[in-house]
Amino acid sequence: xxxxxxxRPHWSFGALVIAxxxxxxxxxxxxxxxxLLCHKYPGLSRIDNDGKMKLMxxxxxxxxxxxxxxxxxxxxxxxxxxxxxxxxxxxxxLTVCHIIEPTSEQKFSHKSVKKFIDxxxxxxxxxxxxxxxxxxxxxxxxxxxxNPLFRPLAFVxxxxxxxxxxxxxxxxxxxxxxxxxxxxxxxxxxRLHKSRSPLNIAEACGKCHxxxxxxxxxxxxxxxxxxxxxxxxxxxANLLSETIPDxxxxxxxxxxxxxxxxxxxxxxxxxxxxNRGAICNSVDCHPKASxxxxxxQVHPVYDREKSPVVYWFTTFFYVLTGGTLLPLMIILFLxxxxxxxxxxTFKRRK
Amino acid sequence: xAKYPRIKLxxxxxxxxxxxxxxxxxxxxLAGTVVILVLSGMPLxxxxxxxxxxxxxxxxxxxxxxxxxxxxxxxxxxxxxxHLFWIAKVIYKNHYLRMKREGTYTTKGxxxxxxKLPMVPNMKDLKDIxxxxxxxxxxxxxxxxxxxxxxxxxxxxxxxxxxxxxIGASGVIIWKKELFTQVxxxxxxxxxxxxxxxxxxxxxxxxxxxxxxxxxxxxxxxPMGTVFLTGYLSExxxxxxxxDYYVKVMKEEGYEKEILPPHGGGHAPSxxxxxxxxxxxxxxxxxxxEVDTLKHPAKEGGTAA
Numbered sequence: 001x002x003x004x005x006x007x008r009p010h011w012s013f014g015a016l017v018i019a020x021x022x023x024x025x026x027x028x029x030x031x032x033x034x035x036l037l038c039h040k041y042p043g044l045s046r047i048d049n050d051g052k053m054k055l056m057x058x059x060x061x062x063x064x065x066x067x068x069x070x071x072x073x074x075x076x077x078x079x080x081x082x083x084x085x086x087x088x089x090x091x092x093x094l095t096v097c098h099i100i101e102p103t104s105e106q107k108f109s110h111k112s113v114k115k116f117i118d119x120x121x122x123x124x125x126x127x128x129x130x131x132x133x134x135x136x137x138x139x140x141x142x143x144x145x146x147n148p149l150f151r152p153l154a155f156v157x158x159x160x161x162x163x164x165x166x167x168x169x170x171x172x173x174x175x176x177x178x179x180x181x182x183x184x185x186x187x188x189x190x191r192l193h194k195s196r197s198p199l200n201i202a203e204a205c206g207k208c209h210x211x212x213x214x215x216x217x218x219x220x221x222x223x224x225x226x227x228x229x230x231x232x233x234x235x236x237a238n239l240l241s242e243t244i245p246d247x248x249x250x251x252x253x254x255x256x257x258x259x260x261x262x263x264x265x266x267x268x269x270x271x272x273x274x275n276r277g278a279i280c281n282s283v284d285c286h287p288k289a290s291x292x293x294x295x296x297q298v299h300p301v302y303d304r305e306k307s308p309v310v311y312w313f314t315t316f317f318y319v320l321t322g323g324t325l326l327p328l329m330i331i332l333f334l335x336x337x338x339x340x341x342x343x344x345t346f347k348r349r350k
Numbered sequence: 351x352a353k354y355p356r357i358k359l360x361x362x363x364x365x366x367x368x369x370x371x372x373x374x375x376x377x378x379x380l381a382g383t384v385v386i387l388v389l390s391g392m393p394l395x396x397x398x399x400x401x402x403x404x405x406x407x408x409x410x411x412x413x414x415x416x417x418x419x420x421x422x423x424x425x426x427x428x429x430x431x432x433h434l435f436w437i438a439k440v441i442y443k444n445h446y447l448r449m450k451r452e453g454t455y456t457t458k459g460x461x462x463x464x465x466k467l468p469m470v471p472n473m474k475d476l477k478d479i480x481x482x483x484x485x486x487x488x489x490x491x492x493x494x495x496x497x498x499x500x501x502x503x504x505x506x507x508x509x510x511x512x513x514x515x516x517i518g519a520s521g522v523i524i525w526k527k528e529l530f531t532q533v534x535x536x537x538x539x540x541x542x543x544x545x546x547x548x549x550x551x552x553x554x555x556x557x558x559x560x561x562x563x564x565x566x567x568x569x570x571x572x573p574m575g576t577v578f579l580t581g582y583l584s585e586x587x588x589x590x591x592x593x594d595y596y597v598k599v600m601k602e603e604g605y606e607k608e609i610l611p612p613h614g615g616g617h618a619p620s621x622x623x624x625x626x627x628x629x630x631x632x633x634x635x636x637x638x639x640e641v642d643t644l645k646h647p648a649k650e651g652g653t654a655a
Contacts, residue, residue: 229397229398231543232543234397235394236394236397236412238397238398238402239393239394239397239402239403239406239411239412240403240411240412241412243413244412281528286527286528289527289531290528290531290532292531292532292534292535292536293527293528293531293536293539294536295535295536296527296531296536296537296539297536297537297540300540310540310541310544313544313545317544317545317548317549317552318548320552321548321552321555324509324552324556325552325555325556325559325560328556328559328560329559329560331482332559332560332563334486334487335568337486338485338486338488339568339569344491345488345489346488346489347489347490347491
């Protein structure tokens with residue numbers, strides 16, 4: 001069973017977009033280098049050396065609502081220094097970009113992420129610093145992070161969805177620029193909750209963890225996404241629950257980041273057999289649950305070899321269902337036919 | 351039972367007693383909860399189906415539908431327990447106490463009597479199924495003569511009975527999983543999920559196809575069977591499905607002369623078309639109302655007017 005993408009954006013999202021458009025001063029791009037001079041044209045594209053078409057169009061309106069809208073183009077595309085420019089190199093997310101991080105007043109960078117990820121299960125190098133086998137499969141930043149839009153808080157919708165006017169009012173006392181207030185407010189509130197729905201997360205992880213070849217190549221035992229989809233958790237995620245646990249709720253140690261996930265055999269991992277009980281009985285999920293409770297298979301496998309008991313148990317119900325319904329459906333069908341010719345019979349009536 | 355005459359005459363038509371009010375109310379509750387449970391449960395089982403989010407939204411979506419499902423399930427279990435209590439009461443009052451009163455009580459005799467209750471499957475059902483096969487495959491034009499409860503009705507009763515036990519028990523444990531896994535291994539919950547949802551799918555398909563066909567959609571009863579509301583079955587359906595019992599009741603109630611020939615004995619799809627007509631409808635009506643007044647003096651005023 002594959003997780004099915006239900007394309008149904010939350011209504012508040014649309015409302016926010018409208019709200020954002022109405023905001024005065026919104027729409028100031030970080031386009032100091034005048035990149036949009038060319039990149040504003042929707043058809044701007046070229047065929048690269050591999051014969052693939054690349055779209056170069058930047059939708060200014062959408063970009064301005066994204067978390068990176070304050071970063072200048074050349075803040076990430078550091079190899080571009082003049083216009084017209086050579087084909088741009090892929091962006092390195094660990095670059096020091098042209099934005100000042102207010103707490104340290106240093107130029108901002110995502111560099112510290114690398115330190116965590118190199119130790120974690122998704123690193124490209126092993127403990128000794130040597131490249132792992134099949135390290136090209138390991139995710140890069142952009143495999144998980146696209147350039148996300150601000151996700152409004154659903155529970156403070158009072159005047160505008162995701163925006164609490166009274167909270168904004170407090171900001172306005174000291175801060176003058178509406179643009180800044182709105183962005184800072186969004187920056188904070190977006191990070192107060194999950195920035196993606198559980199379904200979205202499961203799909204992101206499933207891109208690799210449901211890939212048969214990749215799962216086999218790395219010696220993983222289960223198809224993580226599809227087996228998650230077989231449980232209540234996955235089904236609720238499929239029906240767009242926001243509160244149901246997704247991959248990260250169990251696989252990230254509480255208080256740490258997604259970049260610090262470890263393998264199941266690592267004692268630092270939340271899913272290590274020793275730590276597993278503590279995942280389920282967290283106060284947010286199943287408080288007071290026993291350690292036994294955590295033995296529930298959150299990634300059930302219906303495989304004859306791997307879990308014969310589950311396999312035969314499921315088969316029993318298939319046989320029971322078929323064995324009950326099939327004969328009854330046949331009788332029903334024959335009964336309908338019989339009613340067409342109520343008096344016909346092979347035997348001569350006496 | 352004086353409260354429910356075995357044969358009721360309405361406008362000269364005979365209606366045969368099937369279910370008392372208590373049972374009918376139990377059935378309505380059961381049917382209602384089953385429909386709600388299936389509708390609020392299946393979108394979860396088939397969460398990736400295109401219709402699932404829309405149907406689920408009717409019950410409040412993922413934030414509310416599980417609660418609706420649990421409350422409805424609890425009501426259904428209460429009905430189930432009430433029904434168990436009802437069975438125990440009937441057996442105790444009508445069989446145990448009666449045998450004691452008559453001084454015929456022995457444990458063996460009592461058990462034999464329980465086993466012979468009309469809802470317990472017996473050899474007659476097997477014979478009826480074989481006879482039905484002969485009829486359906488055109489080897490004969492005679493339908494099996496059903497008893498008070500046919501094998502179909504017993505199937506419709508005992509299949510949900512087993513289902514209710516499996517689905518109910520697994521449902522309660524899944525509901526209170528944190529409590530039950532204090533003693534039970536967590537892996538059991540996986541099995542209960544399979545049992546709960548697969549058995550529910552079976553029950554849903556069984557009821558909405560097989561049961562509804564038999565009681566509503568079959569050409570004899572279409573568009574709707576009314577016995578679940580009125581508790582009484584028409585003479586047509588009575589002799590089509592329960593001929594043996596029909597003859598027995600007719601004899602016991604003194605209508606021996608009016609017994610209709612069995613369905614299938616003639617050429618008509620319904621036995622009333624085969625009823626011996628006495629010189630026109632009026633005469634026949636007069637005739638039955640006469641019997642009516644004889645058997646039910648209370649109705650005398652009504653028929654005279």
